[in-house]
Amino acid sequence: MRVFFVKRRSLKALGKFEDLQISSATLKSLKRIGFEETTPIQEMTIPFSLQGFDIIGQAQTGTGKTAAFGIPLVERINPKNKNIQALVIAPTRELAIQVSEELYKIGYEKHARVLAVFGGQDISRQIRALKKNPAIIVGTPGRLLDHIKRRTIKLNDIHTVVLDEADEMLNMGFIDDIEEILSSVPDERQTLLFSATMPNRIKSIGERFMKDPQHVKVKAKEMTVPQIEQYFIKVDEREKFDALTRLLDYQSPELAIVFGRTKRRVDEVAEALSIRGYTAEGIHGDLSQGKRMSVLRKFKEGSIDVLVATDVAARGLDISGVTHVYNFDIPQDPESYVHRIGRTGRAGKQGIAITFVVPREMGYLRTVEETTKKRMKRMQVPTLAEAIEGQQKLVIDKVESTIDENDLSLYRKASEQLLDEHDATSVISAMMKMLVKEPDTTPVKISYEAPLPARKEKKKFISKKGNRSGGHRDIKRRNNQRSGKQQSRSYKKR
Numbered sequence: 001m002r003v004f005f006v007k008r009r010s011l012k013a014l015g016k017f018e019d020l021q022i023s024s025a026t027l028k029s030l031k032r033i034g035f036e037e038t039t040p041i042q043e044m045t046i047p048f049s050l051q052g053f054d055i056i057g058q059a060q061t062g063t064g065k066t067a068a069f070g071i072p073l074v075e076r077i078n079p080k081n082k083n084i085q086a087l088v089i090a091p092t093r094e095l096a097i098q099v100s101e102e103l104y105k106i107g108y109e110k111h112a113r114v115l116a117v118f119g120g121q122d123i124s125r126q127i128r129a130l131k132k133n134p135a136i137i138v139g140t141p142g143r144l145l146d147h148i149k150r151r152t153i154k155l156n157d158i159h160t161v162v163l164d165e166a167d168e169m170l171n172m173g174f175i176d177d178i179e180e181i182l183s184s185v186p187d188e189r190q191t192l193l194f195s196a197t198m199p200n201r202i203k204s205i206g207e208r209f210m211k212d213p214q215h216v217k218v219k220a221k222e223m224t225v226p227q228i229e230q231y232f233i234k235v236d237e238r239e240k241f242d243a244l245t246r247l248l249d250y251q252s253p254e255l256a257i258v259f260g261r262t263k264r265r266v267d268e269v270a271e272a273l274s275i276r277g278y279t280a281e282g283i284h285g286d287l288s289q290g291k292r293m294s295v296l297r298k299f300k301e302g303s304i305d306v307l308v309a310t311d312v313a314a315r316g317l318d319i320s321g322v323t324h325v326y327n328f329d330i331p332q333d334p335e336s337y338v339h340r341i342g343r344t345g346r347a348g349k350q351g352i353a354i355t356f357v358v359p360r361e362m363g364y365l366r367t368v369e370e371t372t373k374k375r376m377k378r379m380q381v382p383t384l385a386e387a388i389e390g391q392q393k394l395v396i397d398k399v400e401s402t403i404d405e406n407d408l409s410l411y412r413k414a415s416e417q418l419l420d421e422h423d424a425t426s427v428i429s430a431m432m433k434m435l436v437k438e439p440d441t442t443p444v445k446i447s448y449e450a451p452l453p454a455r456k457e458k459k460k461f462i463s464k465k466g467n468r469s470g471g472h473r474d475i476k477r478r479n480n481q482r483s484g485k486q487q488s489r490s491y492k493k494r
């Protein structure tokens with residue numbers, strides 16, 4: 001296996017798509033999307049992929065891996081062939097939808113038809129759509145297998161298979177399904193594995209399904225992108241919720257994702273945030289597909305500001321405007337941390353990630369830092385005064401943009417009258433008080449979650465290669481129904 005390393009920082013563009021032997025139709029699609037220059041992983045993998053090599057592509061979150069496999073995949077589609085020619089497998093339904101949308105855009109000018117198939121959606125509707133001859137199928141493993149067994153997906157002409165979030169797909173929860181799918185696809189195929197994380201033990205599983213794979217890794221000092229500022233807050237379990245609301249008030253994120261460890265946690269935090277006046281909703285694997293899609297749609301549109309989620313939303317989702325990620329519960333393994341915080345700081349944008357750690361979980365924090373090669377800065381919970389100050393700043397920003405962008409002549413007379421009777425500072429202070437969301441102390445219910453099983457805290461920060469404890473994944477996942485092995489060692493739903 002050849003290994004290629006490119007040393008480049010994050011999304012810093014390297015070159016032009018025009019130099020990569022891409023057809024004029026696809027170049028036109030890329031222009032329409034607004035991609036002007038390649039990202040490092042695109043620059044490095046597209047030429048290999050066009051030559052037909054199997055590839056393991058690894059680059060940080062939010063650096064354009066979808067187009068890195070999507071562009072050559074579309075290029076290899078023959079629009080005249082009515083059969084399915086490529087399969088992209090993704091771990092969650094939402095990601096399958098998102099990837100299919102991006103492939104649709106990339107393949108627009110080539111008329112490459114794309115269809116997403118995933119669990120939770122009416123199968124007969126999918127069967128009808130499959131009869132319209134899509135060339136590329138993007139799906140979740142369980143539903144893909146279902147179609148393969150029903151023979152509603154025919155695999156004879158498939159020449160390319162992509163595992164997006166490959167390390168997740170080759171992990172315990174999905175590996176059996178993946179093996180079954182791959183054993184049904186013709187051997188003469190190109191296999192592409194992409195992810196931001198690729199632990200060695202998983203990489204060797206992947207290589208079993210590949211021929212002479214090229215490993216292309218965009219090498220960076222840290223596993224996470226430099227635009228994400230990373231903090232941790234040492235906090236007792238029972239203080240977490242108030243700490244979260246203080247942070248939301250103080251930092252006023254544009255959009256925020258709060259990750260919780262279990263489904264119950266997500267439900268309770270989302271409910272509690274709503275009670276306290278935030279527009280928040282939860283997403284996890286126990287919700288109906290319709291609900292999952294509507295929550296995500298509202299979050300993308302901005303009618304929800306805070307999305308509370310299990311790891312079902314940790315991988316691959318690309319939602320612009322996510323400025324903050326809060327880990328209400330520290331994730332069990334470093335890979336999960338990397339993907340969760342990677343929902344912000346995408347495509348060169350800035351982001352902030354804050355992880356709550358209860359004192360007994362400090363060992364987990366250190367393991368994450370060793371793996372990512374990045375220290376998190378310690379932060380304190382904002383004080384009440386700081387939270388109010390943060391809210392006031394938000395109001396001031398709004399007032400200033402209202403002055404800039406509106407004709408206020410209809411409001412002048414009443415304002416002048418008010419100012420005749422009161423001094424200006426009193427009038428503005430009263431209005432500020434009305435507009436500022438003052439900290440709310442309505443009681444809420446957040447059940448106690450025991451900390452992760454004790455792991456000895458390593459005092460020293462070790463940054464040497466190969467000295468990482470790696471995944472501590474004791475998670476069983478099947479068919480997108482995610483369940484986490486809890487501290488009690490019984491399986492509980494996430």
Ligand SMILES: Nc1ncnc2c1ncn2[C@@H]1O[C@H](COP(=O)(O)OP(=O)(O)OP(=O)(O)O)[C@@H](O)[C@H]1O
Pocket residue numbers: 034035036037038039042059060061062063064065066067195196315316317318342343346347
């Ligand atoms: N060449 C490019 N120029 C500008 N923007 C790009 C380019 N390629 C991708 N993007 C944008 O960057 C964002 C992140 O891309 P993408 O979702 O493919 O990242 P990723 O590497 O797959 O991340 P993750 O590891 O989280 O799945 C998307 O909004 C995408 O449209």
Ligand SMILES: [Mg+2]
Pocket residue numbers: 065066164316
């Ligand atoms: Mg991706």
